[in-house]
Amino acid sequence: MTVLVTGxxxxxxxxxxxALLARGESVVGFDSFDPYYxxxxxxxxxxxxxxxxxxxxVRDDxxxxxxxxAAISDPAIDRVVHLAAQAGVRYSITNPDVYIxxxxVGQFNVIEACRRRGGIRHLVYASSSSxxxxxxxxxxxxxDKIDRPVSLYAATKAANELVAHCYSHLYDLPATGLRFFTVYGPWGRPDMALWIFTKSILAGTPIPVFNEGRMRRDFTYxxxxxxxxxxxxxxxxxAGKQARHRVYNLGNHKSEPLLRYIEVIERATNHKAILDLQPLQAGDVPESFADIEASTRDLGFVPRTSxxxxxxxxxxxxRAYNGV
Ligand SMILES: NC(=O)c1ccc[n+]([C@@H]2O[C@H](COP(=O)([O-])OP(=O)(O)OC[C@H]3O[C@@H](n4cnc5c(N)ncnc54)[C@H](O)[C@@H]3O)[C@@H](O)[C@H]2O)c1
Incomplete structure (x- = not known):
C-alpha cells in the first residue's frame, strides 16, 4: 500500500x-513548490x-x-501524512490571506477528500507548538488550553486540530495531530533561525537576536x-468511546537558551557571531518547552539528539549544499 505525503x-x-521509502513503502508526494522560499x-x-x-x-495546490x-483517488493510497502548509510564524503577520x-481551506480539502474517498486507515497531520x-x-x-494564539499561523493550526477532531467524531476517520517544536537539521528551511544564523556567521555579518536574546526554544532534531x-x-x-483523534507534542523536552544555540553554531562553524539585539517580534513567544509524556507513553517517542x-x-x- 502507499502513503501520500503532502508538503x-x-x-x-x-x-x-x-524515511518511508527507506523502509520499503511506496510514497506519493504532493506539493505546489510554493515560492515562499x-x-x-x-x-x-x-x-x-x-x-x-x-x-x-504530484505538483498541485x-x-x-x-x-x-484527484491525487487521492489512487486506490493504493491507504494512509496520508499532511505536512503541506504555509509554515513561518512571522510571515503570517504580513500575509494573513495565504494562511487561511x-x-x-487546504486542510479542509485534504480531510474532506479522505472522508469521501474512504479506506484511509490513518491521517497524520502537522500542528505546531505555536x-x-x-x-x-x-x-x-x-x-493545556490552546485558546490564546498570538499569531494567525497558530490560530490556523489550532483550527486544524478542531476540524480533525470533528471529522473523526462524525465520520470515524482515524487522525493524529502532531505539535512539532522548532525542527532543525540537514535540508532545513532558509527562513528559520539556524539557516539564517549559520549563513550570517560564516559571512561575518550581524545576526538578528530577538527579545535581546532572552528566548528559549525546545529545538528538535x-x-x-x-x-x-x-x-x-x-x-x-x-476505536472506543472517544473520537479516533489524538494530539501529541513532538519536542526534544529540553528548553535551550537562544544564546547557547548560537554558541553551538559558533563552535560548529569555527566563527564568532556578531549579535544584533532586537525587541520581541509580533507573533513570537519567548519560550517553548514540550511535555512529551503522552508521546513517549503512546508512541514510544524518545528524542535522542542534543x-x-x-x-x-x-x-x-x-556547507556542502551551498558550497561554502
Ligand atoms: N519546521 C518547524 O519547525 C515546524 C514547527 C511546527 C510545525 N511545523 C509544520 O510542519 C509542516 C511542515 O513544515 P516544514 O518545516 O517542512 O515547512 P516547509 O515550508 O519546508 O514545507 C511545507 C511544504 O508545503 C508546500 N506547500 C505550501 N503551500 C502549499 C499548497 N497550497 N499546496 C501544496 N503544497 C503546499 C510547500 O511548497 C513546502 O514544500 C507544516 O505544516 C508546518 O506548519 C513545522
Whole structure:
C-alpha cells in the first residue's frame, strides 16, 4: 500500500517521505513548490526522492478545488501524512490571506477528500507548538488550553486540530495531530533561525537576536521528528468511546537558551557571531518547552539528539549544499 505525503518538497515532508521509502513503502508526494522560499531547495529535495522507484510527485495546490481529491483517488493510497502548509510564524503577520487559504481551506480539502474517498486507515497531520500561544505554564502539555494564539499561523493550526477532531467524531476517520517544536537539521528551511544564523556567521555579518536574546526554544532534531511521525502513523487511534483523534507534542523536552544555540553554531562553524539585539517580534513567544509524556507513553517517542550533536550535522550539510 502507499502513503501520500503532502508538503513532500518541504523540509519535514521530504525527510518523512525519504524515511518511508527507506523502509520499503511506496510514497506519493504532493506539493505546489510554493515560492515562499527558494524553490531550488524544494527541487533538490524532490530530486533526492525521485531516485527511489517507489516515489512519484504530484505538483498541485491543496487549496485548489478537486486537486487533492484527484491525487487521492489512487486506490493504493491507504494512509496520508499532511505536512503541506504555509509554515513561518512571522510571515503570517504580513500575509494573513495565504494562511487561511493553505492551512485552513487546504486542510479542509485534504480531510474532506479522505472522508469521501474512504479506506484511509490513518491521517497524520502537522500542528505546531505555536498553538500554546500566550500560555505561561511550562512545559506545554497536550491537555493545556490552546485558546490564546498570538499569531494567525497558530490560530490556523489550532483550527486544524478542531476540524480533525470533528471529522473523526462524525465520520470515524482515524487522525493524529502532531505539535512539532522548532525542527532543525540537514535540508532545513532558509527562513528559520539556524539557516539564517549559520549563513550570517560564516559571512561575518550581524545576526538578528530577538527579545535581546532572552528566548528559549525546545529545538528538535529532524531525525527525532521523523521517528515520531512514523511511530504515530503506525499507531492509528483505536476505536472506543472517544473520537479516533489524538494530539501529541513532538519536542526534544529540553528548553535551550537562544544564546547557547548560537554558541553551538559558533563552535560548529569555527566563527564568532556578531549579535544584533532586537525587541520581541509580533507573533513570537519567548519560550517553548514540550511535555512529551503522552508521546513517549503512546508512541514510544524518545528524542535522542542534543543541539551539540544536531547543529554540527546541519552545518556540515549547509556547507556542502551551498558550497561554502
Ligand atoms: N519546521 C518547524 O519547525 C515546524 C514547527 C511546527 C510545525 N511545523 C509544520 O510542519 C509542516 C511542515 O513544515 P516544514 O518545516 O517542512 O515547512 P516547509 O515550508 O519546508 O514545507 C511545507 C511544504 O508545503 C508546500 N506547500 C505550501 N503551500 C502549499 C499548497 N497550497 N499546496 C501544496 N503544497 C503546499 C510547500 O511548497 C513546502 O514544500 C507544516 O505544516 C508546518 O506548519 C513545522
Amino acid at each position: 513532500a518538497a518541504g523540509f519535514i515532508g521530504f525527510s518523512v517521505a525519504r 527558494d524553490v531550488r531547495l524544494k527541487e533538490a529535495r524532490a530530486a533526492e526522492l525521485a531516485k527511489h522507484r517507489g516515489f512519484r510527485m 491543496i487549496a485548489a478545488e478537486g486537486a487533492f481529491a 487559504r493553505t492551512n485552513v 498553538v500554546y500561544g500566550g500560555n505561561e505554564k511550562l512545559p506545554f502539555a497536550v491537555e 529532524i531525525d527525532d521528528i521523523v521517528a515520531g511521525v512514523i511511530a504515530a502513523l503506525d499507531r492509528p487511534p483505536a 543541539i551539540d550533536d544536531g547543529i554540527p550535522k546541519f552545518v556540515e550539510w549547509y
